[in-house]
Amino acid sequence: MLLRSLLLLLVLVGAAPRCRADDGYRLWLKYDLIADAGLRARYRAAAQFIAVEGETEIAKTAAAELQRGLQGLLGQPVPVVAKAAESNRRGIVLSVGPPANVSGSSGSRDGYRISAQGNTLRVVGGSGAGVLYGVFALLRQLQTGQALGGLKLSSSPRIQYRLLNHWDNPNGTVERGYAGSSIWKWNELPQRLDPRYTDYARANASIGLNGVVINNVNASARYLTLEYVQKVKALAGVFRPYGIRLYLSVFWAAPKVIGGLKTSDPLDAQVKQWWAAKAEEIYKEIPDFGGFLVKANSEGEPGPQDYGRSHADGANMLAAALGPHDGVVMWRAFVYKANSNGDRFKEAYEEFKPLDGQFSPNVLVQVKNGPIDFQAREPFHPLFGAMPRTPLVLEVQLTQEYLGMATHLVYLAPLFKECLDADTQTKGPGSTVAKVVDGSLDQHRLSGIAGVANIGADRNWTGHPMGQANWYAFGRLAWDYTLTSAAIATEWTQMTLTHEPQAVATIVNMMEKSRDIYVRYTTPLGLHHIMGQNIHYGPEPWLAQAGRPDWTAVYYHKADSVGLGFNRTATGSNALALYSPGVQKQWGNANTCPLNYLLWFHHVGWRQPLSSGRTLWNELVTRYYTGADSVTWMQQRWASVRPTVDAALHADVAARLAIQRREALWWRDACVLYFQTYAKQPIPAPFAPPTRTLAEVKTLVDLYQLK
Template identity: 65%
Template sequence: MLKKISFLLLFISSTAWADDGYRLWLKFDLIKNPTQRATYAKFSQFIYTEQQDAISQTASKELQTSLQGLLGKRIPIAKNIQDKKGGILLKVSATDAKTQALADDGFAIYTQNNNIVVSSKNPSGALYGAFALLRRIQTGLDISKIDIADSPKVRLRMLNHWDNPLGTIERGYAGSSLWKWYELPEVIDQRYIDYARANASVGINAVVLNNVNASARFLTDEYLQKVKALAAVFRPYGIKVFLSLNFAAPKILGKTKNSDPLAPEIRTWWNNKTQEIYKLIPDFGGYLVKANSEGEPGPQDFGRTHADGANMLAEALKPHQGIVIWRAFVYAADPKGDRFKEAYKDFKPLDGTFADNVMVQVKNGPIDFQSREPFHPLFGAMPKTPLAMEFQLTQEYLGFSTNLVYEAPLFKECLDSDTYVQGKGSTVAKVVDGSLDKHTLTAIVGVANTGSDRNWTGHLMSQANWYAFGRLAWNHALSSEQIAEEWIKMTLTQHPQSVTVIQDVMLKSREIYVDFTTPLGLHHVMGQNIHFGPEPWLERSARPDWTAIYYHRADSLGLGFNRTATGSNALSLYSPEVQQLWGNPDTCPLPYLLWFHHVPWTKQLSTGKSLWDEFSSRYYKGVASVEWMQKQWKSVANQIDPAIFADVDGRLAAQHREALNWRDACVLYFQQYANQPIPAPYPKPTRSLAEMKKIVEIYQLR
């Protein structure tokens, strides 16, 4: 009786309260259509698994709880199946014919003897298969004759948290850190479990808990005990924990003379520290390292290479099957150079010198998570080294948590780009998944956008970026359209017309953001301190490559950074086919035009307009498109939870205000150089450039 009452309360609480976004896409509410509900119920009479490991048990419990919510009835977990029919069987078997061709973590789902079988080679695969089955039910797909098989294309599908010991998040826009360090390890917040569930539901299997600008404190026993507690929470969901480390930790914590990676005492220190970690956390994943970048310590401080530093740590991790992930985000402060080329210059010569348990983690583009970048030239340039892809979910350069920007098209644009290094079809995705160069150590990484806000991501629509990252990390061949449709149906509404409207808004949102901020390949003109709002007039900063003028190169003749042979020659870092594609300003795709060319203001583009007319028109079009987004969102009001609708509606209004600021600031600033009128039929901004500078100046106050 008590169980029935508890379930009833759970059911009522999930349906009667206003939706605050906490449940993400894991909404297992009662299916409204009785006929559809009855159809699914035919295959949900019981759940059975022979496996007693923690992950398999998690899979069966997730199925049980979720199906009870969807079907409105109790689903028993059977102790044996004998001749039972109409249930779900979780099967972990390497000999099942359906699993023979699967990779680790893969699964097959099929019908057999009027049961649905979820089969896998390992327990994690059973868990991912269970969530895949639930996803099909949530989105209304037929399961009566299901026969599918699916495997992840990369081994590590990882979130990087830029969280600090005191609870702040670098580039975090959804509250403070998820990890309540001062309460750990004694207090285990339910949020940690729900976070693990969300990750497992989309196949994410690794988490870096702390900021790449790392505090050495995370390697103390005080914090390792806390990390151990989190690892215990995540383990039943198939998630391994990693730590970012401070390369100078031996000197900071061990009081060594220095942190030279070739010094015997330093190698000994890291070996001992690593053994200490594995005694506490036997399945610890390994280390993520940001070194000799933006002031962080590293091996170059001692005349050593990045490979020297990475291999020292790899040696310590090797006996424990641990992995080093070494970030390639490095760039020297050279006012006459091109930051675009810096990582390539440092890492290309090191190809083939890294240990076999080292990966080099490369950002999707060569600068820093801009709203659009060409793919990083290191992809395809280091065939002997496994390269991990680093995307950014948190919207550092995409409007924080007040802008609706669906990032799947950005991820896909990079992954689908062709490097041509082994001929046509040598996509970035094939570099990352190891298929191009026959690597088995593979990873796709996302800088997390989660925080302590009740809805996890600040802007509820930003949940879709977490979801999309997981789905694409699992299978980069999925389309942005499919992922958006899944997320909408699981999170917002299943009303067909509303799904279509919201999907259309999501798919266009990234391009709209580019239009009102950095059209035609303009880049890095945002505010310098918090990277918010426009500041194209920025001339001075702590480093030349932190200014805006370093990148846009505006003058009376034109706009853009010449990266051809007559300029910085960064284009030469790509294959001849890519150079041909981007090297001619007459044929260069417009999205990359100002990335590679200094273009005259009067030059006629493929649109039929001059550069100035097209450039300024994009800003006006971007603002109008935000107004279109607002109108489209209002049209689905009756099909969206009122609390969610109001929150997103308000943020779209804020986005419109910010789009106007971007438009007026950039059009007025660059008009000084173009010396041309605002093209018809657009009105001249009512605010002056001086007024816009004052507004942006306030943004930068801390």
């Protein structure tokens, strides 16, 4: 009897569905069986075969990806046939057509059109890459449960160069990386290609990214040696079938460090020849190499100014080396001098604005979204709209250097949109940053956008599971910046977490509010750069000594007995004058300046009434307290979707939200207690004063900074 019972138990266990915890590796490319049987049947009827017309290497990749996706979603294999089947069968035809057949902008070769024609669903791309993007768009329709009947969908990228910038180093570390070590295993390359490289390429292609800068902007010269060029060549071979070109960050002093020259002067004939020969060597190995990204004369990095030359001189020399090839130079504008009496806000503008029109045609200047450094909220960089004769690349940060790293849930699409939608007003209303970046405002041939990657060797790629949404959102906005952050969050949630409608709505609502919540409990009202030094984690508004004055907190918040904030009007640093008159009018009056930017531009009295009806002090405290309390709301919202989300993934996010709540209280107490020493006012009702002292809070910084 016992043996029979054991045998029955084994049979039942074997027959039970095997549920595997979701470790996050598949990202949004989860081709799991569609649970709705009726919907699955309709999709099956429409996808009985796949045919490819006008094959290219990338089109073959598209067919394989479509076959893989359909088999998982529909639960049955879909054959790839040599040509479209007879008219009584319904299937999907992939074809490469002339760009004119695909609606869109200057990037129409990457564009696609999906349409139902008789019994076939046709995916037409202006190139093999266009077909691949169309396939991923079609799979996205299926993953999110959209109807295929009468489908008419066309899209082209609004921006030409859509890149991830990795800050990875040869030793396997990642600067500002919070998801483990680098995914590039340099000691194994070129002989062994980790399968993860292919999955990485798939993920990037699925959201329309077409370029990867694989190494840190604080570059090592080793990447330009033939040894490393061979390693890079191996990676390029993995990326190529997915329409992704590879780029390198280059070390300016390489001609001296590895070339044996006595100088790296960009106007020196030998230096010019060295770079030309190096470019030739790279293109011989990697014919579709994308070009160079350069950080020069910034934060101690060498550059052309070491020889009395300008950024344009340096960029143009590299542009000439790349000239015989199809490559570009992306020259970063992140420069600032150690000037305790100046304003870091103005540095990049003052160095680059005079150079407008002096750069070669294959040079793009890469500008961060804001004038300081990837803060939780910044006004748009004043260079946008100020260099009409130079194509500008918008650089944003996916890795959460100043946003709680991999422990805080912060959905960044609203931040990206805030910058892209900002109106420079340089050519009248509607002169948005997006139109500067896509080249349409000033009719530029080249356009680009770059995101500093949040990817590492962690199994789930991004450390925080919800960090995947920022990678996804960046790609979708790089392709089409008119998409709303809510629409992108909805797609990602349905493809990654759950299809249950109420749970999707709850998660999207939480994601949409997360960035503003973070700002409220860390840097409300336009405060900025008051985080801990070195690793930029946690609060340290009292920081007054650092390696340079503009790495301190007091340099930025200017707290004193009178008030708080950096006066950037005409009576202060006058940084506001870098913007167009319309923007100056919008932000120039402390009484009408939007509260989110108030302390960016004004030193405001503690007792000054604000548009909220509260004084500055009371509004500051209110935002810190309600921001910290809102993390509890996020915890409650996340708890409510537990039945619909994978248990392991849900537990991971719940644990990180608990950390976020603890650290939100740390931020609240640290900042309120510190600024209270200047304001000399009580904590307003109904908020209870912190239970710990400022001295006690300061000891937490020592623990986190490992001092």
